[in-house]
């Protein structure tokens with residue numbers, strides 16, 4: 001359903017997909033990663049051709065680190081008017097393979113996205129792309145509806 005490249009990704013046309021890739025790779029420049037030196041860029045696309053970007057922000061107390069995905073999502077969630085999410089993409093620096101969101105970020109995405117929300121993963125130069133739905137990355141998940149008892 002969410003075919004990359006030729007068909008674009010999840011409602012993105014070719015130009016939007018190329019823009020998503022560019023912004024995701026560029027967002028790595030925003031990383032504050034003096035400890036791991038592992039830069040991650042993220043871009044969230046919202047309806048109306050809106051793009052939110054972010055990168056990982058580390059801390060001397062390592063556990064306080066915020067991933068690129070959460071940095072980006074927090075920007076979008078605290079924006080007005082509330083963006084309607086279309087898809088989210090991430091990229092690390094490795095040319096060998098795509099990275100995928102950590103468990104905390106998968107749960108963080110879960111709070112705001114639908115089960116079929118597409119998550120796009122690029123390798124370091126965007127020559128590889130992998131797309132999975134939230135449900136594929138986080139099956140049998142726990143979310144806001146589960147608290148509505």
Ligand SMILES: O=c1ccn([C@H]2C[C@H](O)[C@@H](CO)O2)c(=O)[nH]1
Nearest residue numbers: 036038040056067068100101102
């Ligand atoms: O999907 C990921 C995986 C890791 N990181 C960050 C956290 C930390 O700063 C560094 C190494 O784990 O990469 C992200 O931002 N997103």
Ligand SMILES: [Zn+2]
Nearest residue numbers: 067102104105
């Ligand atoms: Zn994470």
